[in-house]
Amino acid sequence: MITLSGKKALVTGIANNRSIAWSIAQKLHEAGASLAITYLPDEKGRFESKVRELTAPLAPEIYAPCNVQDDAQIAELFETITRKWGNLDILIHCLAFANRDDLQGPFSQIGREGYSLAMDVSAYSLIALCRAALPLMGPGSSVVTLTYIGGVRVMPGYGVMGSAKAALEANTRYLASDLGSREVRVNAVSAGPIRTLAASAVNIHEAIHKTEAVSPLKRSVTQAEVANAVLFLCSDLASAITGQTLYADCGFSIVGG
Ligand SMILES: NC(=O)c1ccc[n+]([C@@H]2O[C@H](COP(=O)([O-])OP(=O)(O)OC[C@H]3O[C@@H](n4cnc5c(N)ncnc54)[C@H](O)[C@@H]3O)[C@@H](O)[C@H]2O)c1
Secondary structure, eight states: OOOOTTOEEEEOOOOSTTOHHHHHHHHHHHTTOEEEEEEOOOTTOHHHHHHHHHHGGGOOSEEEEOOTTOHHHHHHHHHHHHHHTSOOSEEEEOOOOOOHHHHHSOGGGOOHHHHHHHHIIIIIHHHHHHHHHGGGOOTTOEEEEEEOGGGTSOOTTOHHHHHHHHHHHHHHHHHHHHHGGGTOEEEEEEEOOOOOTGGGGTTHHHHHHHHHHHSTTSSOOOHHHHHHHHHHHHSGGGTTOOSOEEEESTTGGGOOO
């Protein structure tokens, strides 16, 4: 059994009880980690109240707004963590966004603005969060992000997010190289398709049916199974693993033709 007792973990990307980040937060909590949870702020505070209500049983020690497009919010988040904890062992980057038209429309029609938006939220944000977290992260710390096979292969309805995930996976490798001398590890988990809020914008039903038909395990992955892979990468069991993309996809990625 993996234990993370005494470890402090920041989990981004919880929107509701289907979020992969919600399963990750539960696994980290079960393993004994203390939690800081962020939510995407909106005018009516709906996300905040939903996230607070959902995560209350995990007794997070920190709640903070964080729109990753806003440098001031990122700075404030890490000031709060510095004040309350003084250090950070685990950073979970579990978020993405793109305009629906840039996912489902013709790839050649993606405009500069939509491309930049997808890249900024879904790929650059990993660099921004790592930079802010770095002063708090000591040897043995771990960063994990979530990616999808659409960053490596063309998946229907994935469009600009394919470019963003390719960049995210490259960022994972370059950050791992940069932070390795501090013994901070950076990895990605490439999850198979799961019905979530973000996934409703892409062709997720088709992807799930295809995975059920052709993957070696003849099914798609669950949030909890993805979270188990993340938990492993956060633990000392993965102490020699960095810069990798680990597939938690019921084997879909090995299947050809
Ligand atoms: N669901 C899948 O099939 C699947 C497969 C592989 C990878 N992923 C990845 O997993 C991660 C989590 O997605 P999910 O499927 O759990 O969906 P989700 O909708 O539950 O989570 C996406 C999160 O991104 C957050 N977000 C969007 N824009 C933001 C911003 N500007 N600042 C801060 N947060 C922002 C949302 O608030 C939400 O919490 C994403 O990176 C997604 O690409 C999902």
